[in-house]
Amino acid sequence: MKSLNILVLSLVLCMALVCPVASAHRVIVQGYVNEIAVKAYYGGGGADPMAYADVTVYATIDGKEEPVPFITGETDEAGMYYFAPKKRVSEYRVVVEATGHRGDEWVNLTEGAGLTEAEQEEAEEEAKLPLKEVITGFGYLAGIAGIAMILAARKMNK
């Protein structure tokens, strides 16, 4: 009798090992995107945030932009704005406007529009002092000055 008991116990244990752990409850894991974060800042060095700027979000349905804004709001002190996406709409155009400054950007959820942290840092780095552009501008102006000097010198020689 004792050996039968042991046999039953070991059978139960074996079954417990073989069966999937949570056989009685199906586990469902779903991913949700319930918030899109928008960051607005001024370029040209420093990346100062666009604080308290007006934000207008337009939803794009079947490749066509809705004429009426989906949602409007204001950025916070750090230039951030958060909005919940509309059901079944994955493309948005976000317009940020503050006293004469305006910028817009398309956000596409299906294409993985969210920037990774590294990409974001890179973008902010680009917004820093544009040394290359400064040199380019100086180059143009130096060229104009040079041509004018040559012409002025010719005029004096005549």
Next chain:
Amino acid sequence: MVHISDGILDPLLWESGWVITAIILAYTLSKMKIEDVPKLSVITAAVFVASLIHFQFGPTSVHFILNGFAGVTLGLLAYPCIFVALVLQCFLFQHGGVTTIGINTINMGVPALLAYLLFKYGMRFDLGIKQKEILFGTLGGGIAVALAVLFLSIELATTGEEFFEVAIFVATAHIPIIAIEAIFTGITAGFLATVQPELLCRR
């Protein structure tokens, strides 16, 4: 702050901005001599990079304009100076917008011309002080920025924004810019008057 971007103003407004800028440019350039161009280029280089020097003041970011400085040193040529600087800023730094270069040039260039007139006619007064350049340089440098702010507020009022609200907001943000540019222009004008008077515009 004072660079208006594309897509904000009514097309009629920026189109007329281009027309007025073209007229003033044609007039000022007709007064230009080839000998003025090197000086024009140097001042333009300063105005061009000035917009990169910016800082956070209150809720917004403000940058230097140096339009009063251009007016005091270049006279009528301050207008083409501002125009070229804005074109370069637009294409290289994406400051402002392509369509609004005309109206932005008015916003900053017309105050520059007024600063020049103030400096020119102010210098004719006998005030009994030695360094009149410092006084009128300071006034010109400060007033030019203040007028640029006023012009911007008027234009933004046409887009439906409350004029006084915008004007007070933008003007408050620009208080440090007005102060610093006034002092800078005043000191530079005083300095140039002693060491290199031909660099100041008195024509």
